[in-house]
Amino acid sequence: MSVIRKGTLEDASNIFELYKKVSSIYPDNLAQQIDEVNFSYIQAEIKNAQLHGLVLLMFNDGKLIGFVKAYTSEFRRKAHVLTNATMMMDPTAVGQGFGTQLLEAYLDELQKSLRHIRVMELLPYDLNVKGIRLYERMGFVLTATLPNKIRYLNGTFGDQLLMNWINPSFCDQVLLQYYQYLKTLNNVET
Numbered sequence: 001m002s003v004i005r006k007g008t009l010e011d012a013s014n015i016f017e018l019y020k021k022v023s024s025i026y027p028d029n030l031a032q033q034i035d036e037v038n039f040s041y042i043q044a045e046i047k048n049a050q051l052h053g054l055v056l057l058m059f060n061d062g063k064l065i066g067f068v069k070a071y072t073s074e075f076r077r078k079a080h081v082l083t084n085a086t087m088m089m090d091p092t093a094v095g096q097g098f099g100t101q102l103l104e105a106y107l108d109e110l111q112k113s114l115r116h117i118r119v120m121e122l123l124p125y126d127l128n129v130k131g132i133r134l135y136e137r138m139g140f141v142l143t144a145t146l147p148n149k150i151r152y153l154n155g156t157f158g159d160q161l162l163m164n165w166i167n168p169s170f171c172d173q174v175l176l177q178y179y180q181y182l183k184t185l186n187n188v189e190t
């Protein structure tokens, strides 16, 4: 049975293990090579997503099989753009509809609880046909192609696609309230 819930710092080691698995099978789909990812990086990404974004995990029979996170800038004028996204499924669980379920849950949660988000950005590389097709099915629209943004492991250069999803529940009033939250966050952090 599959379960989707928010991720916390306690999930960091499981997420790190997932990164390693995904990176060994799909090294060209991720921005980082696995020796560039460490435990503190994973912790920092979870913390960012908890503070100004969302991290969702998917479990099947108790085992972590999926991870999606994204977060906004800490600066108010960019706080409506959810970016810095990462999505990955355990290689043994792909092609069974789990990724679709997880992304659907993510977009539902944005519509329900993160109404200050006007747009979510995804930035897949051009060879990631499966990812791109999934994002198109979920309503993400190709907005720009950024040429030569990645050097694949075989030495060829690839493009990065900017794909946008517009949140139909976006509310400007909620965004203005969110600015207040960001101010308190900055006060706490300094």
Ligand SMILES: CC(C)(COP(=O)(O)OP(=O)(O)OC[C@H]1O[C@@H](n2cnc3c(N)ncnc32)[C@H](O)[C@@H]1OP(=O)(O)O)[C@@H](O)C(=O)NCCC(=O)NCCS
Pocket: 022, 026, 029, 030, 087, 088, 089, 090, 093, 094, 095, 096, 097, 098, 099, 100, 101, 123, 124, 125, 128, 129, 130, 131, 133, 134
């Ligand atoms: C891209 C990724 C997240 C997709 O996740 P997924 O769980 O495989 O997604 P789904 O199973 O929902 O959909 C994938 C395909 O399986 C098909 N599918 C869905 N349910 C199915 C089922 N029950 N039986 C057979 N096929 C099925 C979908 O139609 C889809 O087909 P398509 O690629 O021809 O469009 C996953 O492949 C992954 O983690 N890749 C490595 C990391 C990565 O690329 N991350 C994204 C970086 S931008």
